[in-house]
Amino acid sequence: xxxxTVWLRRxxxxxxxxxxxxxxxxxxxxxxxxxxxxxVYLAGSGVSLSLNNAATVVYDGDRSQASRELVxxxxxxxxxxxxxxxxxEASTSLLDxxxxxxxxxxxxxxxxxxxxGEQTSxxxxxxxxxxxxxxxxxxYGAQIVGQYGLDVALQRLSVAGxxxxxxxxxxxxxxxxxxxxxxxxxxMSISEMLTVITLFSLMLPAAAMVREKERGxxxxxxxSPLSPLQVMLPKIxxxxxxxxxLTALCLLLVVRGIFAVPFEGSLLLFFAxxxxxxxxxxxxxxxxxxxxxxxxxxxxxxxxxIAPMIFLSGAFTPPEAMPPFIRQLMLLSPLHYFIDATYxxxxxxxxxxxxxxxxxxxxxxxxxxxxxxxxxxxxxxx
Amino acid sequence: MNRRRILAVVSKEWREIIRxxxxxxxxxxxxxxxxxxxGYGLSLDVEDIPFAVVDYDNSAQSRDYAYRFIxxxxxxxxxxxxxxxxxxxxxxxxxxxxxxxxxxxxxxxxxxGRPAAVQTMLDGTFPSRTATxxxxxxxxxxxxxxxxxxSYLSARAGVSPTQxxxxxxxxxxxxxxxxxxxxxxVWSIAPKLIMVILMIAPxxxxxxxxxxxxxxxxxxxxxxxxxxxxxxxxxxxxxxxxISMVNAVILWLLAVFLFGAPFKGDFFFFLFATLIYVSCTxxxxxxxxxxxxxxxAAMVLxxxxxxVPAALYSGVLIPIPSLAGEAQVLAHLLPAMYxxxxxxxxxxxxVGFAQLWQDVAILALYAGVxxxxxxxxxxxxxxx
Numbered sequence: 001x002x003x004x005t006v007w008l009r010r011x012x013x014x015x016x017x018x019x020x021x022x023x024x025x026x027x028x029x030x031x032x033x034x035x036x037x038x039x040v041y042l043a044g045s046g047v048s049l050s051l052n053n054a055a056t057v058v059y060d061g062d063r064s065q066a067s068r069e070l071v072x073x074x075x076x077x078x079x080x081x082x083x084x085x086x087x088x089e090a091s092t093s094l095l096d097x098x099x100x101x102x103x104x105x106x107x108x109x110x111x112x113x114x115x116x117g118e119q120t121s122x123x124x125x126x127x128x129x130x131x132x133x134x135x136x137x138x139x140y141g142a143q144i145v146g147q148y149g150l151d152v153a154l155q156r157l158s159v160a161g162x163x164x165x166x167x168x169x170x171x172x173x174x175x176x177x178x179x180x181x182x183x184x185x186x187x188m189s190i191s192e193m194l195t196v197i198t199l200f201s202l203m204l205p206a207a208a209m210v211r212e213k214e215r216g217x218x219x220x221x222x223x224s225p226l227s228p229l230q231v232m233l234p235k236i237x238x239x240x241x242x243x244x245x246l247t248a249l250c251l252l253l254v255v256r257g258i259f260a261v262p263f264e265g266s267l268l269l270f271f272a273x274x275x276x277x278x279x280x281x282x283x284x285x286x287x288x289x290x291x292x293x294x295x296x297x298x299x300x301x302x303x304x305x306i307a308p309m310i311f312l313s314g315a316f317t318p319p320e321a322m323p324p325f326i327r328q329l330m331l332l333s334p335l336h337y338f339i340d341a342t343y344x345x346x347x348x349x350x351x352x353x354x355x356x357x358x359x360x361x362x363x364x365x366x367x368x369x370x371x372x373x374x375x376x377x378x379x380x381x382x
Numbered sequence: 383m384n385r386r387r388i389l390a391v392v393s394k395e396w397r398e399i400i401r402x403x404x405x406x407x408x409x410x411x412x413x414x415x416x417x418x419x420x421g422y423g424l425s426l427d428v429e430d431i432p433f434a435v436v437d438y439d440n441s442a443q444s445r446d447y448a449y450r451f452i453x454x455x456x457x458x459x460x461x462x463x464x465x466x467x468x469x470x471x472x473x474x475x476x477x478x479x480x481x482x483x484x485x486x487x488x489x490x491x492x493x494x495g496r497p498a499a500v501q502t503m504l505d506g507t508f509p510s511r512t513a514t515x516x517x518x519x520x521x522x523x524x525x526x527x528x529x530x531x532x533s534y535l536s537a538r539a540g541v542s543p544t545q546x547x548x549x550x551x552x553x554x555x556x557x558x559x560x561x562x563x564x565x566x567x568v569w570s571i572a573p574k575l576i577m578v579i580l581m582i583a584p585x586x587x588x589x590x591x592x593x594x595x596x597x598x599x600x601x602x603x604x605x606x607x608x609x610x611x612x613x614x615x616x617x618x619x620x621x622x623x624x625i626s627m628v629n630a631v632i633l634w635l636l637a638v639f640l641f642g643a644p645f646k647g648d649f650f651f652f653l654f655a656t657l658i659y660v661s662c663t664x665x666x667x668x669x670x671x672x673x674x675x676x677x678x679a680a681m682v683l684x685x686x687x688x689x690v691p692a693a694l695y696s697g698v699l700i701p702i703p704s705l706a707g708e709a710q711v712l713a714h715l716l717p718a719m720y721x722x723x724x725x726x727x728x729x730x731x732x733v734g735f736a737q738l739w740q741d742v743a744i745l746a747l748y749a750g751v752x753x754x755x756x757x758x759x760x761x762x763x764x765x766x
Binding site for chain 2: 028042070096113114120122134142143145156167168170172174175177195200294296299300302306308311317318330343344348
């Protein structure tokens with residue numbers, strides 16, 4: 001009984017030591033708070049992953065009512081006309097310099113051909129240096145032109161009274177679930193919050209460990225009556241406390257407060273999973289730290305882990321499109337599970353039973369990381 | 383500025399770097415590793431969307447319609463089901479991203495010349511992916527509709543189905559993809575990865591390298607020496623610029639030979655512009671190092687000012703014109719955007735100094751401002 005009390009007291013003392021050390025680094029505290037608030041705000045307010053206002057230049061060789069009607073359909077939110085050209089060749093330099101993304105070229109006799117019932121073609125040049133946007137632009141363009149053509153044809157032929165509603169066709173009725181308005185702010189603010197949590201969970205505990213090694217204060221800890229676990233655990237616990245508290249702030253102030261992201265699931269479950277995630281990731285950080293002798297090494301090692309985690313775990317890039325071995329590699333990234341869990345709880349209202357695989361994945365990784373870290377730590381100093 | 387003193391600082395720094403074997407190895411391994419992982423993994427293509435079909439009609443026509451999706455390379459068919467609750471749950475657990483509901487009397491309505499409504503349920507968690515999937519659904523539906531109306535019209539007006547189709551689509555859209563004709567993702571991504579990686583790695587090397595001296599206290603040797611501020615900072619930064627330039631060349635080789643990205647521009651212009659860009663990013667590291675006194679803070683600060691912006695505000699995942707308000711301002715304040723023009727220009731568009739001089743000039747100015755700020759913020763007399 002008494003042994004336990006002493007054990008817990010040591011843990012508490014060490015945890016408060018870590019917290020004190022963190023709080024005394026003013027610049028660090030300042031930027032930590034900045035990351036959890038302003039940074040998430042910036043991402044949520046300013047980033048959109050959809051095609052918006054693609055700069056479009058138009059060469060209208062016909063200047064007829066029909067051509068103007070078609071051009072006017074290339075409008076916001078997808079396209080935005082930024083200029084009329086006097087020659088079709090003028091588009092090249094605008095596309096080269098990036099001033100325009102799409103160039104539309106309507107031939108002479110466009111209206112005449114349409115009235116005569118002859119097929120005519122409109123050229124659309126798309127800057128595809130960004131493949132996804134290029135494809136989106138071409139798909140929206142095809143929709144606009146297709147619809148325009150159908151409208152003209154049905155009117156001319158006066159088939160079925162000139163309207164689609166009484167012709168055999170597919171009426172497209174799509175519903176978007178979980179984020180019905182496709183709000184990028186919801187997606188971006190959550191994703192950015194997860195990114196920031198990951199950055200700090202990996203860096204802070206690892207840094208706290210390497211710092212002791214580099215400064216030599218680890219010697220003092222080793223001659224104290226603390227076991228390796230008692231040295232390691234408080235580092236993780238203190239930083240978990242800081243990160244979870246700041247996550248709460250971020251969620252309340254920015255994600256819910258400013259962007260009004262709905263919270264369908266259980267708040268308690270979210271914080272439980274966040275704590276588990278921070279613990280798991282911190283374990284990875286500590287395991288990395290045992291391989292580094294100084295902070296410069298630790299920093300480079302951390303980058304090696306953190307950049308792929310953030311870019312490839314599935315928030316910014318679709319996992320379905322990745323080659324199998326990268327997908328399997330990402331099963332080792334705790335963020336992979338945390339992304340599914342967070343979106344599941346927040347937007348889809350998922351409960352514990354739906355998130356069992358994610359919980360299991362994170363727990364196993366956490367145990368492995370922590371075990372590896374502890375084992376390496378023991379071996380280095382005993 | 384005394385050349386000998388600068389060289390002395392350079393050789394001291396260089397020796398420190400090469401004696402830290404692990405660090406030296408990481409300085410070269412990390413950028414290349416990131417290039418390999420991102421090059422193979424960072425695909426923005428929306429393909430193989432897992433989906434299911436609920437077919438309440440179960441007719442020849444409905445199966446024919448469903449086949450349009452099953453056959454498409456954009457969709458990955460997971461099976462037929464009638465249990466919509468189960469499918470809804472699978473949408474929640476990410477086993478599916480979409481499912482299609484074909485109503486009863488689908489065949490009957492279409493044969494009778496009436497429209498039939500087909501529902502598509504899409505997972506909206508990731509908006510850009512949803513937009514792309516929605517685009518595919520609309521395109522498949524439109525093509526199917528056109529065929530239906532075409533054959534309807536040909537039966538009514540007595541023309542051949544192909545003629546009827548042509549009548550229905552009087553305007554053809556002739557799309558030309560510029561700069562990346564085959565729409566290979568890796569082509570467009572590999573050059574930009576050079577930008578991302580050179581945005582992340584050099585500042586870390588520099589910031590940690592300089593703050594290390596502060597934290598260990600070895601900076602007092604510098605304070606007490608005859609080396610001036612400018613000489614110290616130049617000497618300190620040069621080895622990292624050197625390492626980063628070697629990395630830039632390695633990354634270029636990987637992009638061109640491993641990922642097969644076409645390089646149409648002038649290599650020496652590219653190298654020159656890269657040198658300026660690398661000076662900018664090492665300058666960021668330098669500036670960070672003057673603001674903090676511990677390596678922890680240096681690491682965290684560098685991560686916030688480089689990793690996050692590299693992902694969001696550099697144009698690699700999200701194109702700059704899609705940014706709004708403050709994010710747009712932020713993007714213009716970072717060097718990555720200008721260098722992105724240079725890499726895509728040099729790789730895909732084959733344009734050179736004549737078109738890109740503005741970007742180069744901005745980067746040069748940027749580097750100048752960073753080093754000047756670093757120079758004035760770095761003090762040889764520590765505050766008491």
